Amino acid sequence: MQTDIAMLFDPAASALVVTGTLLATAARSGWCDVRETLRALGNLNRNRFDQATNRAVLAQSIMAIQRDGPLRAKVPMPPDPALARLIDTYIRQRSLSAVHSVQRSAKAARDISRMQAVRTMEHAGELGPVFGLVGTLFAITQLSPGDAGALENTMSSIAAAAVSTLYGVLIAHMIFIPLARAIERQGEREELQREHLLEWLDSQLTEPSPPHTPALRDIA
Numbered sequence: 001m002q003t004d005i006a007m008l009f010d011p012a013a014s015a016l017v018v019t020g021t022l023l024a025t026a027a028r029s030g031w032c033d034v035r036e037t038l039r040a041l042g043n044l045n046r047n048r049f050d051q052a053t054n055r056a057v058l059a060q061s062i063m064a065i066q067r068d069g070p071l072r073a074k075v076p077m078p079p080d081p082a083l084a085r086l087i088d089t090y091i092r093q094r095s096l097s098a099v100h101s102v103q104r105s106a107k108a109a110r111d112i113s114r115m116q117a118v119r120t121m122e123h124a125g126e127l128g129p130v131f132g133l134v135g136t137l138f139a140i141t142q143l144s145p146g147d148a149g150a151l152e153n154t155m156s157s158i159a160a161a162a163v164s165t166l167y168g169v170l171i172a173h174m175i176f177i178p179l180a181r182a183i184e185r186q187g188e189r190e191e192l193q194r195e196h197l198l199e200w201l202d203s204q205l206t207e208p209s210p211p212h213t214p215a216l217r218d219i220a
Contacts, residue, residue: 017135025127
C-alpha cells in the first residue's frame, strides 16, 4: 500500500506540470492580469472591507456634515478608500449626483480588476490538464524497450505518464478553479456590503437646497 501511494509522488512530473501551467498562463494573460491576480490572491485571507467599522465612521461623518455643514465640518474619513473618496467628493462638490458618478467609475474599475484575476485563474485551470498531457507524452518518449531492465523502465514511464495526467487534473480542479471562484465570491460579497452602505448614505444625505434670495419687498 505504501509503495502504491509513493508512486503518486513524482517531483519531476509535478515540476513539469506546475511550471508549464504557470508560464503558459502568464504568457496568455499578460503582466497586467497576472499582477491583479497576485493582488487578489494576497487579499483572499484578509477582511479588506469591514462593514461595521465603515458604517460607524460614516455615521460620524454624516453627523459632522449635518451639524456644521460640508465646508466647515471636520469630517472623519472611513477606512475604506472607496468610501473615503465618496465622502471627499460630497464635501468638495456638495452633490449626490457627483458621488454616484464617482461610485459608478470606482465600481467599474473594481469589477475589471476582479474579472482580470478570475480570468487568469480560469486560464490556469484550462492549461493544467494540457500540461498534464504534455507530461504524459514526455514520459512516453522515455520508453526504451531495447534497454536492459526494459520492463522496469517501461513500468516507470507508464507510472510517470499516469501521474502527470493526474497532476494536471488535480491542480486545475482542486487549486486554480476553486481560487477563481473564491476571488469572485469575495469581490461580490464586498460589493454587496459596500452597496448597502451607499444606500444608507443616500438616505442620510440630501442635495443642498439653493440659498434663499430675499424678495425686494422683504428688503424694503
